[in-house]
Amino acid sequence: MNGENPRVVPQPPGGGHRPSSHLSLNGLGRLAEVCRPAVDPRDLRARLVHVGLGAFHRAHQAVYTEAASAATGSDAGIVAVAPRDASVVARARAQDHLFSVTTRSPEGASPKVVGSLVGALHLADDAAELNRLIASPEVTTVTLTVTEKGYHRVPGGGPLDLADPRIASDLEAAGQAVSAAGARGTRPGRAAGVVRTVPGALAVALAGRFRSSGAPIDVVSCDNLDGNGPALATVVRDFVTAANWPDSARIVEWLGRDVGFPSTVVDRIVPATTPDDLDQAQAALGTRDDLAVSGEPYSQWVLEDAFRAVRPAWEHGGAQFVADVVPFQLTKLRLLNGSHSGLAYLGLAAGCRTIGDVLATGWGETFVRGFGAEVAASLPPGGPDPAQYVEALVARFANTAVRHELRQIGADGSLKLPQRWVQVLRDSSSRPGDHQILALAAWASATRPDASSGGLLFGTPDPAADALMNCWTGSPGGVVARLLRVLGAPDLADDEALTSATEALLPDLARGVIPS
Numbered sequence: 043m044n045g046e047n048p049r050v051v052p053q054p055p056g057g058g059h060r061p062s063s064h065l066s067l068n069g070l071g072r073l074a075e076v077c078r079p080a081v082d083p084r085d086l087r088a089r090l091v092h093v094g095l096g097a098f099h100r101a102h103q104a105v106y107t108e109a110a111s112a113a114t115g116s117d118a119g120i121v122a123v124a125p126r127d128a129s130v131v132a133r134a135r136a137q138d139h140l141f142s143v144t145t146r147s148p149e150g151a152s153p154k155v156v157g158s159l160v161g162a163l164h165l166a167d168d169a170a171e172l173n174r175l176i177a178s179p180e181v182t183t184v185t186l187t188v189t190e191k192g193y194h195r196v197p198g199g200g201p202l203d204l205a206d207p208r209i210a211s212d213l214e215a216a217g218q219a220v221s222a223a224g225a226r227g228t229r230p231g232r233a234a235g236v237v238r239t240v241p242g243a244l245a246v247a248l249a250g251r252f253r254s255s256g257a258p259i260d261v262v263s264c265d266n267l268d269g270n271g272p273a274l275a276t277v278v279r280d281f282v283t284a285a286n287w288p289d290s291a292r293i294v295e296w297l298g299r300d301v302g303f304p305s306t307v308v309d310r311i312v313p314a315t316t317p318d319d320l321d322q323a324q325a326a327l328g329t330r331d332d333l334a335v336s337g338e339p340y341s342q343w344v345l346e347d348a349f350r351a352v353r354p355a356w357e358h359g360g361a362q363f364v365a366d367v368v369p370f371q372l373t374k375l376r377l378l379n380g381s382h383s384g385l386a387y388l389g390l391a392a393g394c395r396t397i398g399d400v401l402a403t404g405w406g407e408t409f410v411r412g413f414g415a416e417v418a419a420s421l422p423p424g425g426p427d428p429a430q431y432v433e434a435l436v437a438r439f440a441n442t443a444v445r446h447e448l449r450q451i452g453a454d455g456s457l458k459l460p461q462r463w464v465q466v467l468r469d470s471s472s473r474p475g476d477h478q479i480l481a482l483a484a485w486a487s488a489t490r491p492d493a494s495s496g497g498l499l500f501g502t503p504d505p506a507a508d509a510l511m512n513c514w515t516g517s518p519g520g521v522v523a524r525l526l527r528v529l530g531a532p533d534l535a536d537d538e539a540l541t542s543a544t545e546a547l548l549p550d551l552a553r554g555v556i557p558s
């Protein structure tokens with residue numbers, strides 16, 4: 043669902059052209075009973091807004107929210123917002139926001155329709171409705187799954203990247219939006235601008251809530267970022283400050299007092315949907331579902347118990363609320379996502395396509411265990427037992443019913459690896475182990491330019507692709523150091539022992555040989 047797709051004119055809910063064979067509220071009774079949703083969306087109201095109508099939201103937060111509403115009888119429904127791809131909004135509206143999640147394991151596949159979505163919006167095209175919803179005291183929770191790119195942080199993580207042209211353009215538009223709303227803005231008399239980034243849209247919408255009811259609200263990042271709560275709070279606050287509205291200082295104070303940004307750990311392996319998945323969902327449901335997703339049986343959600351408003355009772359779906367998510371977050375990011383990235387780049391070098399293919403090689407499982415043992419030393423106490431966690435990972439990764447493409451996992455490495463590897467490599471208590479160095483070498487090797495496509499060797503997209511490929515010009519001896527600087531790790535680039543050990547593995551990897 044990623045990418046800038048051509049605009050599709052949004053259809054009103056339940057209206058417009060609807061192929062009769064698609065999922066619909068009227069057709070729910072024709073579904074096998076076991077596939078029917080646990081709640082009827084007609085009984086729900088918009089109480090949550092979710093930004094990022096991708097595969098993961100549908101298989102994770104939407105499922106927990108449905109479980110919460112079903113168990114408590116609450117009327118909490120979700121309006122989901124697509125930040126970029128307007129076609130997903132049209133597809134959601136055309137099937138009354140219903141979609142199925144198929145749980146896949148070696149034992150079989152079980153599809154179930156989820157009923158927690160009550161609306162779909164496009165972030166820019168439907169900005170007025172988004173702002174109205176977030177200003178409404180009826181909405182108490184906003185959740186997000188917008189990938190690392192969606193936060194627009196300075197490279198390496200940190201504050202909002204004010205040098206990013208999309209943020210600069212949104213700041214310009216936000217000044218105009220204030221003018222049009224009647225406040226003393228920076229450019230009186232000009233038409234209201236449209237903000238297009240997630241930090242910009244959230245800042246504008248939250249400012250609207252402050253200026254109306256000022257009711258408390260929680261904004262919950264569900265992205266794979268270390269410290270995702272503070273990371274989101276920082277980019278929103280930075281945008282409000284940089285917007286320089288007459289009331290920016292008071293909004294920042296309100297954000298600190300009445301807006302919760304709890305940190306979370308989200309976990310469920312949910313690959314991008316393929317045409318084959320859609321056909322299988324159709325065969326199983328007896329009706330077409332253009333929003334079908336599938337995922338593994340395992341699902342976890344750990345949230346910092348630091349909400350400022352009434353929150354959904356997600357514990358009914360199995361969510362845990364804890365005082366400190368850090369040990370859970372670091373365990374997940376460093377063991378699961380860290381080894382996932384390593385498997386992706388090693389597997390691509392070896393000619394594999396999916397995580398299941400890599401686990402079927404002689405070395406995949408050994409890599410997960412070896413990498414996990416090295417990384418375990420960096421984890422704080424209070425989280426899951428690392429050895430048991432790694433054993434569970436081996437079993438999850440070996441689930442070949444879930445076809446998770448290595449190219450998807452390897453995408454945007456320059457944004458993911460600072461979360462997954464860099465801090466562990468920096469950990470002064472131990473030298474990087476052999477498996478960490480092997481993973482680093484595999485990533486480095488995967489950044490080589492591919493002459494035929496003009497992109498990275500295996501076709502993995504990356505916003506820093508040009509800078510990464512440029513590292514391969516100049517003296518071959520310094521390539522790993524140059525790549526580490528692009529990752530925002532100049533300290534590691536100066537670690538001669540690390541860079542030379544990594545470079546020594548490159549010739550084998552370039553030949554598709556995984557060094558043992």
Ligand SMILES: NC(=O)c1ccc[n+]([C@@H]2O[C@H](COP(=O)([O-])OP(=O)(O)OC[C@H]3O[C@@H](n4cnc5c(N)ncnc54)[C@H](O)[C@@H]3O)[C@@H](O)[C@H]2O)c1
Pocket residue numbers: 043044045093094095096097098099124125126127187188189190191192193239240264265266267308309310311312313314
């Ligand atoms: N898929 C999983 O297994 C999984 C598991 C845990 C966490 N997550 C988290 O969820 C995120 C989304 O995963 P997904 O499977 O839904 O992917 P997806 O490709 O299906 O959806 C990505 C979503 O992010 C939005 N997006 C992408 N780039 C953006 C940008 N620059 N600005 C704003 N929005 C942008 C897209 O519009 C889309 O809504 C991941 O990046 C990760 O942080 C995913």
Ligand SMILES: O=P(O)(O)OC[C@@H](O)[C@@H](O)[C@H](O)[C@H](O)CO
Pocket residue numbers: 266308309310311312378379382383450451458
């Ligand atoms: O979703 P991404 O692209 O950030 O990362 C790819 C995978 O590592 C990730 O999706 C995992 O499968 C997921 O985090 C498991 O919960």
